Amino acid sequence: MSIRLRLDKPWRPLAADEIARLPGQLGVYQVADAAGAILYIGQAGARAPFGLRSELQREQKERGDGCQFRVEVNQQYRTRWFELLMVHQADHGSLPPDNAKNPPPLGRLSPN
Amino acid sequence: MDFEPSEEQQMLIDQVRRFVREEIIPLEAQLDPDASELDPADHARLVEKTKAMGLFGIDIPKEYGGPDIDIVTRVLLAIEMAQHRAGLYVPCYGTFGGAGLAQIFEANEDQKERYLYPTLRGEKKAFFGLTEPSGGSDPARAIQTKAERRENGWVLNGAKLYISNADRAQYGIVFARTDASKGRAGITCFIIDSDTPGFHVRRVVHTLRSSHYATELEFKDCWVSDHQVLGEVNKGFAVANDRLTRQRIPYAAGCIGVAIAAHEMAIEWAKMRTTFGEKLANRQAVQWMLVDNEIDIRTARHFTLEAAEKARRGLPFKIEASIAKLTASEGGGRVVDRSMQIHGGMGMTKDLPLERWYREMRIRRVGEGPSEVQRMVIAREILGSNLR
Numbered sequence: 001m002s003i004r005l006r007l008d009k010p011w012r013p014l015a016a017d018e019i020a021r022l023p024g025q026l027g028v029y030q031v032a033d034a035a036g037a038i039l040y041i042g043q044a045g046a047r048a049p050f051g052l053r054s055e056l057q058r059e060q061k062e063r064g065d066g067c068q069f070r071v072e073v074n075q076q077y078r079t080r081w082f083e084l085l086m087v088h089q090a091d092h093g094s095l096p097p098d099n100a101k102n103p104p105p106l107g108r109l110s111p112n
Numbered sequence: 113m114d115f116e117p118s119e120e121q122q123m124l125i126d127q128v129r130r131f132v133r134e135e136i137i138p139l140e141a142q143l144d145p146d147a148s149e150l151d152p153a154d155h156a157r158l159v160e161k162t163k164a165m166g167l168f169g170i171d172i173p174k175e176y177g178g179p180d181i182d183i184v185t186r187v188l189l190a191i192e193m194a195q196h197r198a199g200l201y202v203p204c205y206g207t208f209g210g211a212g213l214a215q216i217f218e219a220n221e222d223q224k225e226r227y228l229y230p231t232l233r234g235e236k237k238a239f240f241g242l243t244e245p246s247g248g249s250d251p252a253r254a255i256q257t258k259a260e261r262r263e264n265g266w267v268l269n270g271a272k273l274y275i276s277n278a279d280r281a282q283y284g285i286v287f288a289r290t291d292a293s294k295g296r297a298g299i300t301c302f303i304i305d306s307d308t309p310g311f312h313v314r315r316v317v318h319t320l321r322s323s324h325y326a327t328e329l330e331f332k333d334c335w336v337s338d339h340q341v342l343g344e345v346n347k348g349f350a351v352a353n354d355r356l357t358r359q360r361i362p363y364a365a366g367c368i369g370v371a372i373a374a375h376e377m378a379i380e381w382a383k384m385r386t387t388f389g390e391k392l393a394n395r396q397a398v399q400w401m402l403v404d405n406e407i408d409i410r411t412a413r414h415f416t417l418e419a420a421e422k423a424r425r426g427l428p429f430k431i432e433a434s435i436a437k438l439t440a441s442e443g444g445g446r447v448v449d450r451s452m453q454i455h456g457g458m459g460m461t462k463d464l465p466l467e468r469w470y471r472e473m474r475i476r477r478v479g480e481g482p483s484e485v486q487r488m489v490i491a492r493e494i495l496g497s498n499l500r
Contacts, residue, residue, distance in 0.1 A: 075322060078147070107280040
């Protein structure tokens with residue numbers, strides 16, 4: 001069984017009630033604008049007190065209404081985060097705008 | 113053989129131990145538990161410190177500008193460098209320099225100018241491309257990547273798997289079959305620039321080592337000139353074998369370092385923790401676990417230093433390197449496992465480094481030649497070369 005390279009779950013509104021249903025687990029997430037353009041790819045690491053829920057609550061507080069999100073529970077949150085960033089860069093030629101402000105050291109990936 | 117450190121070795125050990133405790137561990141405490149990189153500014157600052165200590169480029173031979181440190185001392189220092197959360201795979205976050213398996217000291221002068229010297233100066237990074245989807249333990253038979261002669265050069269087609277750093281490196285050394293009829297005598301080692309057309313890093317491979325990924329590579333009509341052959345055509349297996357044998361000694365040392373750190377944590381916890389009105393340290397079940405830890409560590413340390421001492425003297429050390437790798441990776445795994453057991457629930461959490469060591473130590477029984485291959489090497493040695 002192969003792992004999906006891209007995160008392609010349906011978008012959900014970045015709203016308090018949606019976020020409250022998230023698990024407190026480790027993982028990765030994407031935040032997009034209302035049209036579905038990815039603004040940021042993030043990770044919920046072991047320092048986030050309630051994992052994905054804490055991280056998305058912080059995103060909602062900082063961004064306000066009108067955005068969307070999707071998550072993936074993943075114990076390998078760091079390597080998956082790097083992978084999603086590299087795949088986005090390969091697909092779009094650049095990082096999502098909010099990752100590009102402070103880019104982590106990334107490699108080159110040319111996915112099929 | 114006397115493995116007690118000399119006065120000079122002890123001074124270096126103390127120096128590295130202080131560096132780990134005073135510089136690395138405080139910074140690490142602020143990072144994600146699975147992090148494998150320091151902030152670039154911190155990294156640069158610590159590299160200056162290791163240079164000031166005279167220990168930067170610790171694996172680099174003296175004739176190439178490295179510090180004049182023999183392999184026994186190197187092992188003693190590697191044991192110290194591994195004693196922190198990320199220490200098994202990124203000892204001291206790479207602040208002591210080095211190029212690992214991809215150091216190409218057998219390169220010709222032109223290749224040294226283009227690859228080796230920039231790598232030793234820290235300007236280029238390299239990867240080591242041996243393992244393939246068809247297997248890694250038996251490279252002589254498993255290598256299916258082909259290199260065919262064409263237009264004053266070679267065209268590579270095939271795939272590599274579980275390759276670290278290939279997406280970030282400027283070049284790599286890649287093993288390909290150049291003569292299908294000759295088994296291990298039909299493999300050649302090539303230096304491949306990462307921007308060569310036809311070279312692709314296709315995907316990230318996620319493993320237990322969630323701090324750092326491996327990659328899968330594809331070579332699709334990837335043409336390289338004759339100047340990119342490392343060593344001689346059809347003699348690449350010796351290059352791989354030499355790397356893997358030499359690497360087993362420091363690889364074992366890293367396992368010992370982590371085992372010592374886990375064992376020290378377990379001792380401290382056992383003396384402190386009270387259950388049912390008694391310190392854990394007073395319970396025989398816990399005492400025996402700690403004794404078994406001590407035996408595993410001492411055994412691995414003895415065999416690893418024995419292998420290093422033989423290598424230092426220029427004696428054959430293949431069997432000793434296999435015994436060292438085997439005892440350190442298997443014993444180290446047991447030590448971390450027992451230390452987690454002594455810590456109870458806390459041992460399972462990411463609050464402590466034990467869970468990361470547990471996952472990463474498991475890989476060590478497979479990486480750089482699995483335990484079964486080490487046993488096979490030892491069996492061949494003691495039973496004779498006719499063993500099939």
